[in-house]
Amino acid sequence: MTTTGTSTSTNRSGKGSFRRMDESSAEQWAEIGALTAQRQARVADRVLDMLQALGDITDGFAVDQLQHCLQTATRAEESGAEGEMVVAALCHDIGKYVSVPNHPRIAAEILRPYVSDEVFHVVSTHQDFQGRHYYHYFGGDPEARQRYRDEPWFDLGERFADEWDQASFDPGYPTQPLSHFEPLVRELFARPRSL
């Protein structure tokens, strides 16, 4: 990246930046850091896009995955859950946009820089809590959740799964639309707490 006064637009397009990291400078990283922070709002845009796309996935359930996520978040909000837990409830199955088998961990990693460790672990392990109702149909242990029994977030994991997640496949439940949660989503993803 050049430091001449005519380089701003070039720098912003990245054309003046390094070709190899081992040739990079503090000024170049300052520019990249500033632009990345400036464009942080795109994270919420991507999350909202992925949630919208869950509307195309039903796979035999009574509601599509967007409706399931909206209903889970609606129940969490109605129960008085904190804002980050409501957004986590909204996003807990967002990993299904990419891959169902490891969807809890994909969702948890998307949330990780923006939520508490407790909420991260609840999302990351939620399938094992849900397993009480179906793991035995696939040869698994329906009480897989017990391996987390001593974790400080175990009670929240049970509340998430038993009160909000497993109950949210009801096409007749009065469920909030995605637009209702959009301000909360934008607020949460605007400020990463960690890398």
Ligand SMILES: [Fe+2]
């Ligand atoms: Fe779910």
